Amino acid sequence: MKTILVTGSMGQIGSELVPRLRRIYGEDHVIATDIRPPDKEQGPYVQLDVTDRRAFYDTAKRYGADSILHLAALLSARAERDPLLAWEINMGGLLNALETARELNAQLFTPSSIGVFGPDAPKDRTPQVTVQRPVTMYGVNKVAGELLCQYYFLKYGVDTRGLRFPGLISHTAPPGGGTTDYAVDIYFAAARHGGYESYIAAGTFMDFMYMPDAVEAVIQLMEADPSGLVHRNAYNVTAMSADPEMLAAEIRKHIPDFRLHYRVDPLKQRIAESWPDSLDTTAAENEWGFRPRFTLEKMTEEMLAFAGGRNPPEDGPRGNSP
Known part of the structure; x- marks a missing residue:
């Protein structure tokens, strides 16, 4: 390019x-x-x-x-x-x-x-x-x-x-109307309000990156x-498969009193249930070397830092090498 x-x-x-x-x-x-x-x-x-x-x-x-x-x-x-x-x-x-x-x-x-x-x-x-x-x-x-x-x-x-x-989970731009947007919102709600009301039901697994x-x-x-x-x-391509309870469990490692409640959106829940729980990324790995760097643990650490207005930790993978 x-x-x-x-x-x-x-x-x-x-x-x-x-x-x-x-x-x-x-x-x-x-x-x-x-x-x-x-x-x-x-x-x-x-x-x-x-x-x-x-x-x-x-x-x-x-x-x-x-x-x-x-x-x-x-x-x-x-x-x-x-x-x-x-x-x-x-x-x-x-x-x-x-x-x-x-x-x-x-x-x-x-x-x-x-x-x-x-x-x-x-x-x-x-x-x-x-x-x-x-x-x-x-x-x-x-x-x-x-x-x-x-x-x-x-x-x-x-x-x-x-x-x-x-x-896709990002701290930079607001979500754009996707079914998986809850996985962005939950971090900002956790850092700023200590709780979140999920429109996706517990036990609904989807892939994230x-x-x-x-x-x-x-x-x-x-x-x-x-x-x-x-x-x-x-x-x-993917990096992790998770449901709302898994995200909440990681958040509680940093915010022990984090509260997760549910008000399921029927449209978004129906869409989520039609999607895979996890993807096979073998083709991307073999054909051009795809390897994600961020785990759920490291992503949560960074997302909460940014959502709370702090700089993320310097150790660990940063995902920014060419």
Whole structure:
């Protein structure tokens, strides 16, 4: 990657990925875009609606982008509440990204999700290749996106790459309407209020990953030798599987009086129950060396430090080496 265009740069992933990319490749070589005006001073930035194909292409061409990291999307719970808008943004935006990459001969990364697996897929150590029958619009979008990226690779030779992310936990940007957002909220509520009311039921296991690991996985995949990439558009990646009680138990190691209550959201609970409990990441490990650094214990320690306004501990893995 030399000049990188990032869509959805102010979202949960982009907020941490863009600064990391700029530290590696240089500020002027990373063009951040989002549909909103920038909320702070930063490097090169363009306000961009990804559903506008001409504007998408013109922006990438103007900056000479040879890599496009297409992050703009409507997430699971929001997509379920407005499925037509989700299709327009998630599929229309991706198609515009693919066409731009094809015309400019650029690499393209776009994230997929555990949402591609419906209730018929194996729940434990869900395989890299298995049945995909999602029951949400978000999941349908992501399955279609994986297939569309594979089509552009096979038909046009576009260097498309992608990761099936689990729930991503970050202290930098607020959650964006995903089913797994409770695993971010719980840390801030713990640090600031000493308790949390979960909309996901006890015993509901989902996979999670701390954002520094997710950011490094994107960069590592994009820099990987293409000759070794077999499942290039849909690698399972994860770091841990947990339910609300496990997160609470780790939090209580730091805040012994932490209180966890439940008010289950039927929509989000239904979505969560359709997803895997854990993923098999063997393909990512073997094909490009994927290895997460953060455990639940280390992630909890950092998240509570940031949520409480403190600097995180300096010892242990930081997840920020190239």
